[in-house]
Amino acid sequence: MISIIAIDLRNPKPIYEQIKDNIKQLIITGALKPDEKLPSVRELAQTTSINPNTIQKAYRDLESDGFIYTVSGRGNFVAPSPKNVDSKRLEELYDILRAAVGELSYLGAAQSNIIEIVQNTISRSRPQGGNKT
Amino acid sequence: MISIIAIDLRNPKPIYEQIKDNIKQLIITGALKPDEKLPSVRELAQTTSINPNTIQKAYRDLESDGFIYTVSGRGNFVAPSPKNVDSKRLEELYDILRAAVGELSYLGAAQSNIIEIVQNTISRSRPQGGNKT
Amino acid sequence: MISIIAIDLRNPKPIYEQIKDNIKQLIITGALKPDEKLPSVRELAQTTSINPNTIQKAYRDLESDGFIYTVSGRGNFVAPSPKNVDSKRLEELYDILRAAVGELSYLGAAQSNIIEIVQNTISRSRPQGGNKT
Amino acid sequence: MISIIAIDLRNPKPIYEQIKDNIKQLIITGALKPDEKLPSVRELAQTTSINPNTIQKAYRDLESDGFIYTVSGRGNFVAPSPKNVDSKRLEELYDILRAAVGELSYLGAAQSNIIEIVQNTISRSRPQGGNKT
DNA sequence: GTGGTCTAGACCACG
DNA sequence: GTGGTCTAGACCACA
Numbered sequence: 001m002i003s004i005i006a007i008d009l010r011n012p013k014p015i016y017e018q019i020k021d022n023i024k025q026l027i028i029t030g031a032l033k034p035d036e037k038l039p040s041v042r043e044l045a046q047t048t049s050i051n052p053n054t055i056q057k058a059y060r061d062l063e064s065d066g067f068i069y070t071v072s073g074r075g076n077f078v079a080p081s082p083k084n085v086d087s088k089r090l091e092e093l094y095d096i097l098r099a100a101v102g103e104l105s106y107l108g109a110a111q112s113n114i115i116e117i118v119q120n121t122i123s124r125s126r127p128q129g130g131n132k133t
Numbered sequence: 134m135i136s137i138i139a140i141d142l143r144n145p146k147p148i149y150e151q152i153k154d155n156i157k158q159l160i161i162t163g164a165l166k167p168d169e170k171l172p173s174v175r176e177l178a179q180t181t182s183i184n185p186n187t188i189q190k191a192y193r194d195l196e197s198d199g200f201i202y203t204v205s206g207r208g209n210f211v212a213p214s215p216k217n218v219d220s221k222r223l224e225e226l227y228d229i230l231r232a233a234v235g236e237l238s239y240l241g242a243a244q245s246n247i248i249e250i251v252q253n254t255i256s257r258s259r260p261q262g263g264n265k266t
Numbered sequence: 267m268i269s270i271i272a273i274d275l276r277n278p279k280p281i282y283e284q285i286k287d288n289i290k291q292l293i294i295t296g297a298l299k300p301d302e303k304l305p306s307v308r309e310l311a312q313t314t315s316i317n318p319n320t321i322q323k324a325y326r327d328l329e330s331d332g333f334i335y336t337v338s339g340r341g342n343f344v345a346p347s348p349k350n351v352d353s354k355r356l357e358e359l360y361d362i363l364r365a366a367v368g369e370l371s372y373l374g375a376a377q378s379n380i381i382e383i384v385q386n387t388i389s390r391s392r393p394q395g396g397n398k399t
Numbered sequence: 400m401i402s403i404i405a406i407d408l409r410n411p412k413p414i415y416e417q418i419k420d421n422i423k424q425l426i427i428t429g430a431l432k433p434d435e436k437l438p439s440v441r442e443l444a445q446t447t448s449i450n451p452n453t454i455q456k457a458y459r460d461l462e463s464d465g466f467i468y469t470v471s472g473r474g475n476f477v478a479p480s481p482k483n484v485d486s487k488r489l490e491e492l493y494d495i496l497r498a499a500v501g502e503l504s505y506l507g508a509a510q511s512n513i514i515e516i517v518q519n520t521i522s523r524s525r526p527q528g529g530n531k532t
Numbered sequence: 533g534t535g536g537t538c539t540a541g542a543c544c545a546c547g
Numbered sequence: 548g549t550g551g552t553c554t555a556g557a558c559c560a561c562a
Binding site for chain 1: 229
Binding site: 317323 | 560561562
């Protein structure tokens with residue numbers, strides 16, 4: 001059961017993106033275990049006061065990105081550890097990483113600080129094991 | 134003089150954002166030095182075949198973000214090292230950083246790989262000195 | 267006796283369609299001979315952990331398509347070679363064929379490869395003889 | 400400009416799928432050339448009397464499948480010949496091919512007939528050249 | 533009860 | 548003018 005889905009309507013980021021980010025986070029940190037059931041579209045729509053169509057869009061995106069899978073008539077479930085990762089997505093993430101680190105550094109953030117956050121984030125994620133380049 | 138402004142029209146990211154990212158990158162890596170003159174709106178519009186309004190919006194944003202400053206009638210120039218950094222922007226960047234690292238790690242990227250990229254990016258940026266947390 | 271009924275719950279295709287496809291395949295390839303008895307609805311439901319209603323719907327469809335026949339109180343049996351074929355179904359199949367071959371070709375599949383698969387499939391099917399256009 | 404988009408509301412296949420199939424067909428056969436502009440969402444919605452949201456869904460699917468690309472604020476355009484083809488999609492198509500050919504053969508379609516249709520379809524598609532397995 | 537499809541209609545960002 | 552997002556509300560297929 002998910003408890004923390006925080007939506008900020010004033011945030012310019014689309015609602016369905018915020019939902020995606022939230023759920024991704026829960027999956028990455030292991031708060032949601034593989035094959036665990038996600039709240040149904042309707043249920044989440046009710047608890048968040050977001051339109052079901054918007055929730056559904058977030059779920060469909062998450063499915064096509066391999067984070068969850070859908071069983072017709074049953075619901076949505078957390079996908080097991082990803083296998084065939086889209087190399088484009090990896091490059092995209094590395095680009096985002098470089099841009100963020102570059103700007104942080106330029107704005108005066110201490111190197112030690114950045115590295116520490118990166119390491120903490122890594123150690124908190126990937127509770128399922130499995131390595132790849 | 135700027136030579137590499139790469140715009141991808143197919144990219145869903147707005148063009149003015151792509152321009153901002155490009156110029157930020159040039160400033161962060163020191164390819165553009167403090168107080169160096171940027172190409173005029175008109176000039177950049179011509180060389181890139183982008184609508185001048187779009188260029189202008191990018192410049193306006195960069196100015197309000199403290200990356201460049203405008204001298205009316207003269208043109209736009211690279212700002213010196215930033216002083217009063219918006220703490221909200223820093224938090225935003227840290228969030229982006231955490232999300233990207235988390236997802237990379239989850240998708241199987243090696244920790245060594247991530248750390249290496251972070252360190253390389255840091256060492257390549259901030260040629261102006263000055264540290265802050 | 268049927269041994270291989272592979273159901274993938276994650277597949278968006280309805281379960282009863284998957285069952286139909288499976289059984290059709292077994293009939294077409296001759297793994298199930300004419301007048302051979304199919305497992306009962308109850309039995310198949312048990313071995314596959316699928317709702318009996320779902321199995322029944324698949325059987326009903328297969329009967330109306332002429333692949334099996336039902337003897338009330340006895341069970342379901344493989345129909346002998348089809349005689350009066352629904353011409354609409356044939357047109358439908360030709361359309362599917364054209365669409366699949368067209369897309370394969372467009373996506374770069376070698377002509378030789380496609381033809382080979384088609385010929386292999388033909389030679390492996392229709393063990394009962396009987397030709398029609 | 401597209402003229403022939405035939406939608407059959409009685410067809411159980413979802414409308415957006417019919418639209419996708421139609422446009423795919425036009426692209427595969429070369430009726431729509433690479434980089435040619437597709438009708439806008441609104442325009443196609445009007446000429447077909449289909450809701451714009453439904454058209455948009457079809458377009459988004461086509462984009463994620465690599466058949467078209469979207470330029471924000473400009474419209475949708477036919478993608479050039481596909482490069483990195485999803486191997487899962489190829490397998491899916493081969494499966495569809497096998498199933499259709501198998502059933503056709505079983506229903507009595509002449510082998511010569513099937514092969515002829517396959518060859519005609521291949522020769523009519525892929526006007527851009529380029530081979531792959 | 534679950535997700536999937538579709539419509540009508542609105543507002544916004546972009547260029 | 549273009550696509551993108553969001554809502555409200557409806558109906559259907561599936562299990």
